Amino acid sequence: MNRPIRLATVALTASAALLLTACGSGDDExxxxxxxxxxxxEGGKKSASPSASPAEDAGRPKIKLPxxxxxxxxxxxxxxxxxxxxxxxxxxxxxxVNAAITGTDPKGEAVGYYNTGKALEAxxxxxxxxxxxxxxxxxxxxxxxxxxxxxxxxxxxxSFCADEGKGYTKKKKTGKVDKTPVTKNSYVSYNTQLVxxxxxxxxxxxxxxxxxxxxxxx
Numbered sequence: 016m017n018r019p020i021r022l023a024t025v026a027l028t029a030s031a032a033l034l035l036t037a038c039g040s041g042d043d044e045x046x047x048x049x050x051x052x053x054x055x056x057e058g059g060k061k062s063a064s065p066s067a068s069p070a071e072d073a074g075r076p077k078i079k080l081p082x083x084x085x086x087x088x089x090x091x092x093x094x095x096x097x098x099x100x101x102x103x104x105x106x107x108x109x110x111x112v113n114a115a116i117t118g119t120d121p122k123g124e125a126v127g128y129y130n131t132g133k134a135l136e137a138x139x140x141x142x143x144x145x146x147x148x149x150x151x152x153x154x155x156x157x158x159x160x161x162x163x164x165x166x167x168x169x170x171x172x173x174s175f176c177a178d179e180g181k182g183y184t185k186k187k188k189t190g191k192v193d194k195t196p197v198t199k200n201s202y203v204s205y206n207t208q209l210v211x212x213x214x215x216x217x218x219x220x221x222x223x224x225x226x227x228x229x230x231x232x233x
Contacts, residue, residue, distance in 0.1 A: 075216075076125040078110045081117050084152055086110055089159040098163040101171045101209055104129060104217035109158065115142045117151045118187075131210065131218040145184075153192055154182040160231070169211040176231035177203040204228030 080086065088106045093099060111125030115138075120126070123142060130138050145151065161175040180197035208221040 074214075075107075076111070076120070076128050078107060078114050078125050079119045080110060080114055081119055081151075081153075083154070084113065084117060085155045086113065087155070087157045089157070089161065091161055091163075093163070095165075097165060098171075101163045101165075101173060101217045102161060105161075105173050105175075105207065105209065105219065106158070108219045112138050112142065113152055116145045128216065129218055130220075131212070132220040134207075134219040134222045137222065149187050150184045151187050152182065153185045156182040171209045171211075171217065173205075173207045173209060175205050175207075176228070177205065178231075178233075179203065198227075199232060200227040202226075202228065202231040202233070204231045 086106075086109065088102075088109075090102065093102075107125065108129035111120065111123075111129050114120035115123040115126050123139070126138050126142065127135065157178040159176050159178065161173065164172045166172065178201065180201040183192050183194050185192040204225045206223045207219050209217045210220045211217050
């Protein structure tokens, strides 16, 4: 692969294969303030007030991305408040992982807040891979064709696509950007499962992605 590590896509799966590639010594070598907040808590739950919108809840972690990274989420037309909440929390989840990677959330507080179960394990592993490679992210990533299905009051599935054609990795130490040409593998399909926790947050519990998926091609 031209790119040393792809953006937060294909490695963010709940598969056993990914989890087996995790650096087992990472926790032992890292200081406490380098650990992802919530990763050692059951389900990654943290206290917060119930809310349908992240912006309305002062208890939610505030996520800030670096000025050179833009994440755009296309909003499907829906009059369903629950579906809107699922979409909003999913967007925050994706932003949370990239904030941890780029260093604007070094403790990964938001990663632990918006992920649980296998998705949390995978997110922690993926953030660790960037840290070990001394890499960050830059550019523009677009998320589109976002479709929510409500299974019951506390379970939902969400599928969507990502366009990483203008998203790149860069070396933290030198700031050098690894720009690569756009190919079919710049487009990624995601299938996720979310569960609503007791605080009212829709946490991602499983995430599977397919790079170069036909349904996401322009």
